[in-house]
Amino acid sequence: MSEKKIATTAVRAGINSDQHHGAVIPALHLSSTYALKGFNEKRQFDYSRTGNPTRATFARAIAELEQGAVGIVTSTGMSAVHLICQLLNTEDTVVIPHDCYGGSFRLFTHLAKRGQFNLVVVDQNDQTALSEALAKKPKLVLLESPSNPLLRLVDIAAITIQAHNVGALVAVDNTFLSPALQQPLLLGADIVFHSTTKYINGHSDVVGGVLVAKEQALGEELAWWANCIGITGSAFDSYLALRGLKTLPIRMKQHQINANAVAAFLQQHSAVERVYFPGLSDHPQHELAKKQQYDFGAMMSFEIKGGVEAVKVLFDKLKFFTLAQSLGGVESLISHPSTMTHAGMEIEAQLAAGITQSLIRLSVGIEDIEDMIDDLSQALDASQA
Numbered sequence: 001m002s003e004k005k006i007a008t009t010a011v012r013a014g015i016n017s018d019q020h021h022g023a024v025i026p027a028l029h030l031s032s033t034y035a036l037k038g039f040n041e042k043r044q045f046d047y048s049r050t051g052n053p054t055r056a057t058f059a060r061a062i063a064e065l066e067q068g069a070v071g072i073v074t075s076t077g078m079s080a081v082h083l084i085c086q087l088l089n090t091e092d093t094v095v096i097p098h099d100c101y102g103g104s105f106r107l108f109t110h111l112a113k114r115g116q117f118n119l120v121v122v123d124q125n126d127q128t129a130l131s132e133a134l135a136k137k138p139k140l141v142l143l144e145s146p147s148n149p150l151l152r153l154v155d156i157a158a159i160t161i162q163a164h165n166v167g168a169l170v171a172v173d174n175t176f177l178s179p180a181l182q183q184p185l186l187l188g189a190d191i192v193f194h195s196t197t198k199y200i201n202g203h204s205d206v207v208g209g210v211l212v213a214k215e216q217a218l219g220e221e222l223a224w225w226a227n228c229i230g231i232t233g234s235a236f237d238s239y240l241a242l243r244g245l246k247t248l249p250i251r252m253k254q255h256q257i258n259a260n261a262v263a264a265f266l267q268q269h270s271a272v273e274r275v276y277f278p279g280l281s282d283h284p285q286h287e288l289a290k291k292q293q294y295d296f297g298a299m300m301s302f303e304i305k306g307g308v309e310a311v312k313v314l315f316d317k318l319k320f321f322t323l324a325q326s327l328g329g330v331e332s333l334i335s336h337p338s339t340m341t342h343a344g345m346e347i348e349a350q351l352a353a354g355i356t357q358s359l360i361r362l363s364v365g366i367e368d369i370e371d372m373i374d375d376l377s378q379a380l381d382a383s384q385a
């Protein structure tokens with residue numbers, strides 16, 4: 001499927017599938033259980049933890065968008081990550097990036113501490129460290145690109161080849177871009193997963209996750225575990241996320257227009273020390289972003305002059321950027337990684353990762369771009385007074 005087909009797939013998911021009434025939009029099936037046709041005569045669905053028509057429609061849509069064989073809808077993004085851990089035995093090794101999502105970092109480090117697998121944490125752009133990690137013949141290599149909050153990229157195709165050479169499975173967290181802007185399975189990965197809480201649902205009213213396996217057998221094994229441990233997503237959340245999904249490609253277009261404008265504005269503002277955005281030509285992986293992504297995304301971060309005092313004034317003066325964690329909704333959000341998303345990290349570890357007190361993260365929404373720039377402009381000016 002080419003990139004231009006994504007909008008069609010997103011919009012048409014589940015449409016015209018109702019055999020009984022011809023309902024254009026697929027129904028929301030809340031029933032927990034399904035009647036058998038007769039003795040030992042099951043229908044397609046029997047119990048909603050195992051399978052639900054609404055969830056199945058959403059799962060098929062995401063699998064098609066990511067071009068994998070099997071989609072699994074989970075209760076949260078974290079339960080999608082946890083589902084992958086079901087593939088691991090105590091003697092297995094897992095390689096994760098040093099700057100992966102904080103919740104993923106917490107899950108992998110705490111499960112490893114309890115002896116569920118061996119863990120190697122590396123900077124995956126450090127080829128020596130990566131090669132040493134791969135020499136341990138890991139079962140799984142986790143990738144996340146771009147990373148949070150500094151928008152660092154890793155070369156998904158190149159690392160996947162190296163990982164496959166040592167027999168590892170590759171799973172990619174694609175939350176920051178969505179399948180509209182990056183398709184890791186086409187870059188060689190075996191598993192792609194998302195927090196649908198972010199761009200896929202896009203309206204900040206669902207917490208959910210999804211995982212897609214490229215191959216049928218791996219997908220079936222993961223689907224078996226999802227039912228076994230009971231982490232499948234609810235019908236209602238699936239209904240809402242499927243509704244949000246229809247506008248994903250068009251939302252991403254506007255997110256992109258706005259993000260490009262905000263990044264250019266920030267870069268020339270005297271209150272801004274530095275902007276981290278893959279779309280800027282001075283971003284160290286700008287060329288890689290152009291190669292492996294369809295566009296740059298709408299997440300960015302920047303350092304403000306004047307330290308934490310300036311940060312406080314900025315947050316206080318902004319009207320159209322809400323001070324909140326999370327990302328990927330139609331509304332613009334602003335956050336302070338050091339005291340919010342990354343507060344669980346020691347200050348020394350934060351600094352080692354490049355997270356300073358002056359670092360601010362933006363999830364650029366789809367409001368009117370002039371309003372957003374005007375708002376940022378007055379608040380940045382005030383922050384330097």
Ligand SMILES: *Cc1c(COP(=O)(O)O)cnc(C)c1O
Binds near residue numbers: 175176195196
């Ligand atoms: C939010 C997020 C998660 C976790 O998803 P939840 O839906 O909050 O459980 C995982 N990875 C990334 C990159 C995220 O942004």
